[in-house]
Amino acid sequence: MTDKLRALEDWAGALLAKLEPGARRQLNQQIGRDLRRSQQQRIAAQLNPDGSAFAPRKSRQLRSKKGRIKRKMFAKLRQAKHLKVQSSADAIAIGFMGRVARIARVHQYGLRDRPERGQADVQYDRRELLGFTDADLDLIRDSLLEHLTR
Template sequence: MTDNLAALEDWAGVLLARLSPAERRKLTTRIGRDLRRNQQQRIATQRNPDGTPYAPRKTQALRSKKGRIKRQMFTRLRQAKHLRLRSTADSVAIAFTGRIARIAKVHQQGLRDRPGRGQAEVQYAKRELLGFTNTDLELIRSTLIAYIVGSRSS
């Protein structure tokens, strides 16, 4: 995946150098919005970037409820107010902000954390919330080409 990303960066660098900083920022904002939308949809479908499903939740043995857990994981994390987009003429970044960033980091990397104050530490399964898929790389390519073709015709 890193090779694909590096190849895309090399290919796009030449094209982006021809655009003014204002045009590059407009383009990075458009790409960032589309990428954020893709990340939100992927999180909603509970899939890692490689297409594998997230590790299932642990059963809540302490609760007396029987049956499967019906709530999806990360419903709030995927909201646009928590999944922020930062774009400049040279870069675009999609990241979690505030306290949500710590929760996302624990799940992204599969770390240990306390679910609440005074509770024992729990080892969380690795669930990659953010990451590039081949579809995302193709989206970046097509958006870049469409923007450059559109800007030349006007």
């Protein structure tokens, strides 16, 4: 994956250097929004960047009667107010901001954390919230080509 990203960076670098800073910033904003949308959809589908499913939640007794409550992980975490895009003429950054950044980091790297105050530490499974898929690299390349052909 890093080889494909490096090849895309080398190919696009020469083309982007010829653009004016304002045009580069505009292109980076559009690519950033598209990448954020792609990440949100992948998180909603509960898939890691390599295509494997997220590790399932630990079971909890949420309802004792018949019927079942089924909640998806990270439903609010993937909202645009938490998953921010920062772009300039030189770079694009997509990441979690504020208090939810800690939750995202724990799941991204599979760290230990306390689920609630006063409880024991829990080892969380690794669930990669952010990362490049092959489709994301294609999206970047296609956006760049579309912008240059206009």
